[in-house]
Amino acid sequence: xxxxxxxxxxxxxxxxxxxxxxxxxxxxxxxxxxxxxxxxxxxxxxxxxxxxxxxxxxxxxxxxxxxxxxxxxxxxxxxxxxxxxxxxxxxxxxxxxxxxxxxxxxxxxxxxxxxxxxxxxxxxxxxxxxxxxxxxxxxxxxxxxxxxxxxxxxxxxxxxxxxxxxxxxxxxxxxxxxxxxxxxxxxxxxxxxxxxxxxxxxxxxxxxxxxxxxxxxxxxxxxxxxxxxxxxxxxxxxxxxxxxxxxxxxxxxxxxxxxxxxxxxxxxxxxxxxxxxxxxxxxxxxxxxxxxxxxxxxxxxxxxxxxxxxxxxxxxxxxxxxxxxxxxxxxxxxxxxxxxxxxxxxxxxxxxxxxxxxxxxxxxxxxxxxxxxxxxxxxxxxxxxxxxxxxxxxxxx
Amino acid sequence: xxxxxxxxxxxxxxxxxxxxxxxxxxxxxxxxxxxxxxxxxxxxxxxxxxxxxxxxxxxxxxxxxxxxxxxxxxxxxxxxxxxxxxxxxxxxxxxxxxxxxxxxxxxxxxxxxxxxxxxxxxxxxxxxxxxxxxxxxxxxxxxxxxxxxxxxxxxxxxxxxxxxxxxxxxxxxxxxxxxxxxxxxxxxxxxxxxxxxxxxxxxxxxxxxxxxxxxxxxxxxxxxxxxxxxxxxxxxxxxxxxxxxxxxxxxxxxxxxxxxxx
Numbered sequence: 001x002x003x004x005x006x007x008x009x010x011x012x013x014x015x016x017x018x019x020x021x022x023x024x025x026x027x028x029x030x031x032x033x034x035x036x037x038x039x040x041x042x043x044x045x046x047x048x049x050x051x052x053x054x055x056x057x058x059x060x061x062x063x064x065x066x067x068x069x070x071x072x073x074x075x076x077x078x079x080x081x082x083x084x085x086x087x088x089x090x091x092x093x094x095x096x097x098x099x100x101x102x103x104x105x106x107x108x109x110x111x112x113x114x115x116x117x118x119x120x121x122x123x124x125x126x127x128x129x130x131x132x133x134x135x136x137x138x139x140x141x142x143x144x145x146x147x148x149x150x151x152x153x154x155x156x157x158x159x160x161x162x163x164x165x166x167x168x169x170x171x172x173x174x175x176x177x178x179x180x181x182x183x184x185x186x187x188x189x190x191x192x193x194x195x196x197x198x199x200x201x202x203x204x205x206x207x208x209x210x211x212x213x214x215x216x217x218x219x220x221x222x223x224x225x226x227x228x229x230x231x232x233x234x235x236x237x238x239x240x241x242x243x244x245x246x247x248x249x250x251x252x253x254x255x256x257x258x259x260x261x262x263x264x265x266x267x268x269x270x271x272x273x274x275x276x277x278x279x280x281x282x283x284x285x286x287x288x289x290x291x292x293x294x295x296x297x298x299x300x301x302x303x304x305x306x307x308x309x310x311x312x313x314x315x316x317x318x319x320x321x322x323x324x325x326x327x328x329x330x331x332x333x334x335x336x337x338x339x340x341x342x343x344x345x346x347x348x349x350x351x352x353x354x355x356x357x358x359x360x361x362x363x364x365x366x367x368x369x370x371x372x373x374x375x376x377x378x379x380x381x382x383x384x385x386x387x388x389x390x391x392x393x394x395x396x397x
Numbered sequence: 398x399x400x401x402x403x404x405x406x407x408x409x410x411x412x413x414x415x416x417x418x419x420x421x422x423x424x425x426x427x428x429x430x431x432x433x434x435x436x437x438x439x440x441x442x443x444x445x446x447x448x449x450x451x452x453x454x455x456x457x458x459x460x461x462x463x464x465x466x467x468x469x470x471x472x473x474x475x476x477x478x479x480x481x482x483x484x485x486x487x488x489x490x491x492x493x494x495x496x497x498x499x500x501x502x503x504x505x506x507x508x509x510x511x512x513x514x515x516x517x518x519x520x521x522x523x524x525x526x527x528x529x530x531x532x533x534x535x536x537x538x539x540x541x542x543x544x545x546x547x548x549x550x551x552x553x554x555x556x557x558x559x560x561x562x563x564x565x566x567x568x569x570x571x572x573x574x575x576x577x578x579x580x581x582x583x584x585x586x587x588x589x590x591x592x593x594x595x596x597x598x599x600x601x602x603x604x605x606x607x608x609x610x611x612x613x614x615x616x617x618x619x620x621x622x623x624x625x626x627x628x629x630x631x632x633x634x635x636x637x638x639x640x641x642x643x644x645x646x647x648x649x650x651x652x653x654x655x656x657x658x659x
Contacts, residue, residue, distance in 0.1 A: 003484070003616075024462060025487075038482045039460030042616065062612070080560075140563070143527075143536055168558050172539040175491065175524035179531035184620030185491055187522035202621075205629065207408075207519055213626050220620035230657045257536045257571065261553065262564040277658060301658055334658050355656060357649065363639070373652060374637040381642035382649070389650040390659065 004040060004047060005057045009033045012053055020046045062219060067160065067198055070221035072105040073098055074159035076150070077122060077130075078169055079112055084121060086234060087165035091227060092125045093235035095163055098194040107131060107157055111149045113139040123240035130244045131157065137254040140263065141169050143176060145254040150177045152249050159222050160198045166228035178224040184217035185224035190231055200225065270304060272321055277303035277334045280323055280350075283310050284339015284360060284379055291316060293383050294338055300390045301334075308340055324349040338379045342367025359383070398451035398549070398569075399508035400442045402475065403498060403529065404435040406459055406466040407519045431466050434514030436473075436582035437575050442512050443474035444580055445547060452476050454508065458486055458497055464598050471593035472585035479505055483602040488616030491520075495528030497614050500606040502533060505599075509569040510552075515540065515576055523574070530572040537572040538565060542579055 014034060018026045025039030026046065046054045073095040078085040088108075095106045105128040110118055112134060119130045133149045150173065154162070164174040166188050178185035190212075191203035200223045202215045217223040272278060279298045281291055291305075298305040307317035309324055323330055325345040331352040338359050340346065343366065350356070351370050358371035361378045368374035375382060409428040431439075442453045455470040457463050458481040467478035481501045489497060502511070511530070516523030530537035542562075543555035551568035557576050603609050612618060638648055653659045 023460065025460060027461070036484055037460055038484050038487045039462070040484060040487045042488055062617075142565075143530075143538075147531075168540055168556075171523055172527055172537070175495075175527040176531045176537070178524075179492060179495060179528040182492065182620070185524060185528075186621055187491070187524050201624075206521055206626075209629060211626050212629050214624040215621050216624055217620050218622060257567055258538065259566040260563060261566055263561050264564075266558075266560060266562050301653070334653075334656065357652070359645075359649075363637075368637065372634040372636070373649075374635070375645050375649065376637065376639045377642050377645045382645050385643050385646035386649050389646055393650065393654070393659065 003057055004036055004042065004044070004054050006032070006034055006036065006053060007055050008053060012050075017046075017050065017053060020049055065219055065221060067221065070158050070160040070198070072107050072128075072157065072159045074107045074109060074153070074157060074162045074222070075127070076162065076164040076170065076173070077108050077110045077118075078165050078167060079110065079118060082112075082114070082116070082118065084118065085165055085167060085229075087167060087170075087227070087229040089125055089234040090229070090232040091163040091165060092122070092127055094192055094227070094232045095161075096126055096235060098161070098192065098200070101194055102196065102198055104160065104198070105129065107159060109133075109150065109153045111135075111138050111146055119244040120240070123242045123244070124237045125235050126238045126240070126242075128242045130242065132244060132246050133249060134246065135249070135251075135254060137251075137256070140260040141173075142256040142258045142260065143172060144256045144258070146173055147176045147180065148253040149249060151180055152247065152253070154181065154222060156247065161194075161200050161223045161225070163192075164224065164226045166226040170226050174224055174226050181220075181222065183220040183222060183224060184215075185226070186215045186217070187226050189225045189227050192225060192227070192232075199223070272304050272306050272323070272328050273330055275304035275330070275332050277301050278306050278323070278330060278332045278336075278350075278353075279303045280306050280308065280335060280337045280340055281311055281316075282308045282337060282340030282360075284341075285311065288314070288316050290380075293387060296387055297336070297338075297383060300387065301336075303334075303336075306330075308343075308346055337367055337371075338383060340367050341365050342370070398445070398449045398510070399506075400445055400451050400453045400510045400512065401502060401505075401508040402435070402438050402442045402453065402455045402470070403511065403513045403526070404439065404455050404457045404466060404470060405432045405517050405519075406430070406457065406463045407432045407517055429462070429466070431469055432514060432517045432519075434516055434518070434577060436514075437577050437579055438512040438514045439470055439473050439475065440580040440582040441544070441575050442510075443583070445510070445544075446474065446476075448547065449549070454479060454505065456481070456498065456501055456505070458482070458489070458494060458501070460487075467598045468593070469585060471596055472587075472590045473583060474586075474589065477596075478598045479601060480598050481601050483614075485603045485611045485617075486615045488619065489614065490619035490621045491522055491524045491528060492620055493614055493616075493618035495525050496532055496618060497606075498525070499529045499532035500608055501601050502529070503607050504601055504605050507533070507570060511535075511570075511572040513572065513574045515574050526572060526574040533570075533572070535570050535572060536567065537574070538567060539574045540576055541573045542576040544579070 023039040029035035164170040186202040193201040335353040358367040359375040454477040513526035542557040545553040556563040
C-alpha cells in the first residue's frame with residue numbers, strides 16, 4: 001500500500017498547503033515543517049494541486065495469497081426451531097448464480113441441535129454439499145460455540161467466499177468469524193457479482209444510503225459478505241444432486257460463557273414509524289365498517305393500518321395512527337393509500353416511502369403526483385378483488 | 398469495575414455529495430459529532446458507573462480533531478479518554494479498525510466490560526463491536542435492549558432479536574452492543590464541562606501498541622478495498638394504471654409479489 005509524503009518545502013506557504021486538505025490531515029510539525037496526520041483519506045487532492053511538494057510513496061506489495069487453495073462459495077444456513085430463515089435460501093440463489101460463472105461449487109453450513117429433515121430441504125435448492133454440525137450446545141444462538149463451528153467449517157472446506165444473512169444472528173456471527181480469519185467483511189451488500197479471479201464484487205450503500213460503495217477483498221480469503229433479507233431471490237426447487245456430511249467437533253470447543261435463561265416472544269407494541277408496510281385509509285372510505293377490508297389488506301401484507309386526519313377526527317383511529325404533518329412521519333418500505341387525496345400535509349409525512357401505491361377514483365388526486373404506482377379506480381371494487389387474489393394466491397403456495 | 402465505551406466521530410449530516418469528476422466525497426466544511434448510536438452506549442456506561450461506582454473510559458480512533466468527541470464524553474460523565482491517532486491507522490476498514498481499537502484497549506489495560514453502540518451513521522456496518530471482542534478473545538452479546546440485573550461478577554441482559562427477546566446471563570469480561578432506547582441519553586452538562594476542562598485525553602500512537610507492525614493497521618491492514626463510490630441510481634418509477642377493477646387488482650397483486658411484499 002502507498003501513502004503520501006512530503007518531499008520539498010522550500011519557499012512554500014505552509015498555511016496554503018495546510019488549506020489544501022479537505023480532511024485537515026496536513027498539519028504543522030516542529031521538526032520537518034509539515035506532517036501528514038491520521039486524517040489522511042488518500043483523496044490525493046494535495047498530489048494533484050501541489051505535485052512539487054507531495055508525492056506518493058509506494059510500499060512493497062504484500063505477499064499474494066494463493067486463491068487456488070480457496071474454492072467454492074459457502075452459505076450460512078440460519079435456522080430456528082427447525083425452520084430455515086428465507087434469507088438463507090436467497091443467498092443460495094445468489095451463490096449458485098456466482099458459482100456458475102466461475103465453475104465453483106456451492107456449500108452450506110448448518111449448525112443446530114437437531115437437523116432432522118433440514119439437509120434434504122437445503123439440497124432441494126441445488127447446492128453441492130451441506131455440512132451439518134449437530135450438537136446440544138447449538139440449541140440457542142450463543143456466540144462462542146457458533147463461531148467455533150463456523151471456524152471448523154472454513155478450515156475444512158476453504159471456501160473462496162462466505163455469504164451470511166444480515167439478520168440479528170448473522171450480523172453478530174459473521175464479523176466474529178471474519179476477524180478470526182483476519183479477512184474482509186462487507187456488511188449489507190445489495191449487489192454481488194464475481195469475476196474470473198474469484199474476487200467478489202460487493203456493492204453496498206453507505207452514509208444512510210446516500211452513496212454506494214463498490215468493495216473487493218482482493219488478497220484475503222475467505223471473502224465475507226452479509227446480505228439483508230429480501231434483497232435477492234430464492235431459487236426454484238430442483239431435483240437434488242448434492243450430498244450431506246456430518247461433522248464432529250470437540251465438546252471443549254463448544255463451551256460458552258453465556259447462559260440463556262429465557263427466550264420469550266416479543267410483545268407486539270409497534271409504533272407506525274417502525275412499520276415496514278403501512279396501509280392508509282383516507283376520506284374515500286365512506287363508513288367505519290368499511291375499514292374491515294382495509295384491515296384485511298393490512299393483515300395479508302403484515303402491515304399496520306393508519307389513517308388521514310379526517311378519519312382520526314371522526315374517531316375511527318387512534319391519533320397515534322395519523323400520518324402527516326400534524327401526525328406521524330413515516331418511511332416504510334411500502335405504503336398503500338386507499339381513498340387518500342394526498343394533501344400537502346399528508347404527503348410531507350410519507351413521501352420518503354420506498355414504494356408508494358395509491359388507489360383513488362379521482363384521476364386528478366394530488367396523491368398521484370408522488371405515487372410510484374397510481375391506481376385510478378374505485379377502492380370499493382379494487383380492494384376486495386385484490387383480497388380475493390391474495391387469498392387464492394396464498395392457497396396455491 | 399472498569400468500563401470502556403467505544404465511540405466514533407461521524408459527519409453531522411448523512412447528506413453527502415460526490416464530486417462527479419473525481420468521484421470522491423465532498424466533505425469540506427461538514428461538522429462532526431459523536432455517532433448518535435454511541436450516546437446510548439455512553440449513557441449505559443454512566444448508569445452502571447452510578448450503580449457500581451465504576452470507572453468509565455471512552456476510546457476512539459481518528460484524526461487529532463477527534464479529541465473533541467472524547468471531550469464531549471467527559472461532559473456526559475466519562476472519567477477518562479483515549480484517542481488512537483496515527484497516520485498508520487488511517488484508511489482502516491472494519492477489520493483494521495477493530496484490530497487497532499483492540500490493541501489500544503490492550504495497551505490501556507483490559508476493562509471488565511466494553512460497550513459499543515449498535516452501528517455508526519456513516520459506515521452503517523455494525524460489525525466493529527463483535528470484531529473487537531474476537532481480537533480480545535472475550536464473548537460478546539449484541540442487540541442488548543435492557544439490563545435486567547448487574548453485580549460485581551456479571552450481568553443479566555435482554556437481547557432484542559427480531560421475533561423474540563432472549564435473556565442471558567454472562568460473566569465479565571465481555572463486550573456488549575446496545576440498542577437505542579436502552580436508556581435515554583443525558584445532555585452534556587456545563588458543570589462537568591468546567592470540571593473536565595483540564596482533564597487530558599490520552600493519545601496513543603502506533604508505537605504504543607503491543608503489535609507495532611504498521612502493515613497490520615490502517616489502509617495496509619485492511620483486507621477490503623473500495624474500488625469506487627457512486628451515487629445511487631434511483632429510477633423514479635411513475636406509472637399510472639387505469640383499468641377495470643379486476644385487472645387493477647391483478648396488476649397490484651403481481652407488483653406486490655414482484656416487490657416481495659406477498
